[in-house]
Amino acid sequence: MLLSKCARDCTLSSVSRRDFLRGAGTMGVAAGAMAALGGAGVAVAAEEGAAAESAYGLACETGWVPVKKAACPGPRGPVGFEDREIAADEIAATEDCDIVVVGAGIAGLMAALKGAEEGANVICVEKMTKGRGCFECFGAVGAKCQEGIEINKVHLLDEMYRAAYWRVRPEPIRTYVDRSGEATDFWQAMLDKGANGFVISKVEQAPSTNGMPAMTQLIDTELGFYDSPCLPPDAGVRSGYSGIYVCLEMQEVAKQYDNLQLRFSTPAVQLVREGERVAGIIVKNADGTYGQINAAKGVILATGGYDANPELMEAWTRPEDYATSSWWNPGWGTTGDGHLMGIKVGAQMDPCPQPVMNFRWGNPDSFFDARTWNAIYFGLMINPEGKRFVREDLPFQSVSNAQNAQPGYGAGCFQVFDENMMEGMGDDATIQEFKDKGWLFEGATPQELGAACGIDGDNLAATIERYNGFFAGGVDEDFNRDLATTMPFTGTRFFALTTNSCVLATGGGLTINGDCQVLDIDDKVIGGLYAVGNASGNFFAGNYPRHIPGTSIGRAITFGYVAAEHAMKGE
Numbered sequence: 001m002l003l004s005k006c007a008r009d010c011t012l013s014s015v016s017r018r019d020f021l022r023g024a025g026t027m028g029v030a031a032g033a034m035a036a037l038g039g040a041g042v043a044v045a046a047e048e049g050a051a052a053e054s055a056y057g058l059a060c061e062t063g064w065v066p067v068k069k070a071a072c073p074g075p076r077g078p079v080g081f082e083d084r085e086i087a088a089d090e091i092a093a094t095e096d097c098d099i100v101v102v103g104a105g106i107a108g109l110m111a112a113l114k115g116a117e118e119g120a121n122v123i124c125v126e127k128m129t130k131g132r133g134c135f136e137c138f139g140a141v142g143a144k145c146q147e148g149i150e151i152n153k154v155h156l157l158d159e160m161y162r163a164a165y166w167r168v169r170p171e172p173i174r175t176y177v178d179r180s181g182e183a184t185d186f187w188q189a190m191l192d193k194g195a196n197g198f199v200i201s202k203v204e205q206a207p208s209t210n211g212m213p214a215m216t217q218l219i220d221t222e223l224g225f226y227d228s229p230c231l232p233p234d235a236g237v238r239s240g241y242s243g244i245y246v247c248l249e250m251q252e253v254a255k256q257y258d259n260l261q262l263r264f265s266t267p268a269v270q271l272v273r274e275g276e277r278v279a280g281i282i283v284k285n286a287d288g289t290y291g292q293i294n295a296a297k298g299v300i301l302a303t304g305g306y307d308a309n310p311e312l313m314e315a316w317t318r319p320e321d322y323a324t325s326s327w328w329n330p331g332w333g334t335t336g337d338g339h340l341m342g343i344k345v346g347a348q349m350d351p352c353p354q355p356v357m358n359f360r361w362g363n364p365d366s367f368f369d370a371r372t373w374n375a376i377y378f379g380l381m382i383n384p385e386g387k388r389f390v391r392e393d394l395p396f397q398s399v400s401n402a403q404n405a406q407p408g409y410g411a412g413c414f415q416v417f418d419e420n421m422m423e424g425m426g427d428d429a430t431i432q433e434f435k436d437k438g439w440l441f442e443g444a445t446p447q448e449l450g451a452a453c454g455i456d457g458d459n460l461a462a463t464i465e466r467y468n469g470f471f472a473g474g475v476d477e478d479f480n481r482d483l484a485t486t487m488p489f490t491g492t493r494f495f496a497l498t499t500n501s502c503v504l505a506t507g508g509g510l511t512i513n514g515d516c517q518v519l520d521i522d523d524k525v526i527g528g529l530y531a532v533g534n535a536s537g538n539f540f541a542g543n544y545p546r547h548i549p550g551t552s553i554g555r556a557i558t559f560g561y562v563a564a565e566h567a568m569k570g571e
């Protein structure tokens with residue numbers, strides 16, 4: 001009992017210290033930033049060690065405590081943040097504006113346009129050659145296009161807190177629920193200024209059968225761009241790439257504002273602090289020189305998450321959330337720069353492990369969106385032992401979590417189905433193409449299929465037999481899947497399609513209040529500093545709740561809008 005108390009304290013303190021060192025050491029950045037936060041962790045560790053010693057007469061040895069980690073196989077984007085003193089004579093030019101927005105993703109574009117509409121002189125800098133904008137749908141409450149739809153705000157609030165296991169303070173979620181409708185209307189008004197006729201409209205949802213309380217009429221908040229005739233056929237409406245076109249349209253609209261400048265290939269590398277307040281940023285210009293941009297009203301960090309920064313993924317997220325994943329995000333600017341710049345000036349950040357938006361549908365070699373294979377809606381998820389491990393009709397994130405919890409972080413799992421589940425899905429040429437890629441296997445029996453793809457065929461046969469048996473009684477006794485929306489195995493050709501989870505984004509960030517102002521580690525507002533979208537925290541905890549429609553883009557557009565509005569109030 002005494003030992004377990006001591007071990008628990010040691011684990012808590014040493015994990016945080018080790019993880020921060022890991023992030024700082026490997027990246028060669030953020031030593032000071034990590035000290036700003038990690039320093040507090042070290043002090044706590046020392047105190048806890050001392051407390052353990054005096055209470056139990058035991059010295060607390062921390063070095064041996066094992067920490068489960070895995071190498072992150074994801075992409076490595078260019079980190080903008082620079083953890084060093086930038087001397088005054090390195091600054092080639094200084095300029096002034098009202099609002100600086102860092103990042104031209106969806107949250108940043110919303111902030112920039114809202115600021116410009118409010119009459120601010122806005123400079124929005126983007127590190128990459130184009131802003132990132134991946135989405136197909138989003139959530140909002142009370143937008144004009146939702147007129148006539150009843151959305152119970154109390155239920156939505158309750159479900160969002162529940163989804164975060166109440167590990168968040170209420171204000172940011174309340175801001176989303178209260179203001180997302182207004183932000184959506186503003187978004188549509190901005191798109192109306194564009195040439196291409198993008199239209200936000202309601203996504204029809206049938207009441208859920210997926211075992212979660214949302215995606216039903218209870219929380220009928222989902223909106224999207226599916227009715228926009230301008231979306232080209234290759235827009236990937238169903239795989240999240242339509243958002244790229246929407247963001248390009250917003251960039252075009254931004255050109256209509258004389259008081260708004262969008263600058264690409266211009267990373268912010270540091271925040272400028274004057275006394276207690278953040279007064280601007282330092283950017284690195286394309287020619288390698290540095291510039292300072294002073295912002296009289298505020299700096300809005302809209303830098304997204306850190307899914308393209310392997311060291312931060314390893315330090316701040318769970319190993320199972322990335323170890324065997326592929327990456328679905330085509331823009332690699334999301335390297336946690338806003339997080340690091342914020343921490344450097346004393347900001348507080350969400351505790352670790354932070355949530356990763358990880359979905360099913362991945363493939364070991366690519367961004368392949370397995371949703372194009374209808375059969376997987378009917379088939380089973382099978383691990384290398386030939387066993388089911390999840391209710392297959394759960395929301396994407398939940399299926400992905402379950403797969404990642406399998407041995408080897410879910411490597412070697414398959415979606416198994418038969419030819420009768422493949423109706424409308426593909427011809428033999430497609431099947432052959434996938435076989436040739438090494439992704440699809442076939443057998444005349446479950447045993448033969450098992451031998452072909454390397455899973456336990458006898459177990460697979462037993463699993464299929466047991467699953468088929470559930471249809472007589474209408475109850476999936478193992479996972480409570482809705483059998484009315486699927487079918488038993490009746491065919492003579494058995495298929496297994498490789499699958500793994502995909503990383504889309506990260507969801508943890510700098511601690512903010514309901515106005516998107518960043519808080520320091522004493523919970524005081526850092527004047528002049530805002531964080532929005534995936535750079536902001538205090539919203540998701542532990543998991544991305546995919547059963548609630550589009551809270552990621554919903555948060556991004558709402559917070560961009562709210563932050564710019566608040567900055568202009570000058571409070």
Ligand SMILES: Cc1cc2nc3c(=O)[nH]c(=O)nc-3n(C[C@H](O)[C@H](O)[C@H](O)COP(=O)(O)OP(=O)(O)OC[C@H]3O[C@@H](n4cnc5c(N)ncnc54)[C@H](O)[C@@H]3O)c2cc1C
Nearest residue numbers: 080103105107127132135136137240268304333533534553
């Ligand atoms: C394929 C895919 C599909 C998705 N579909 C959906 C969906 O349907 N619904 C949903 O809710 N969510 C979806 N998401 C998640 C969603 O894309 C993100 O949560 C959202 O884009 C976050 O917006 P953001 O503005 O905070 O960050 P981002 O869109 O990531 O933008 C951040 C920008 O900041 C830039 N930046 C970073 N550092 C700096 C710096 N130092 N200086 C200047 N610029 C910098 C980056 O280059 C980037 O352009 C999807 C994600 C993917 C990958």
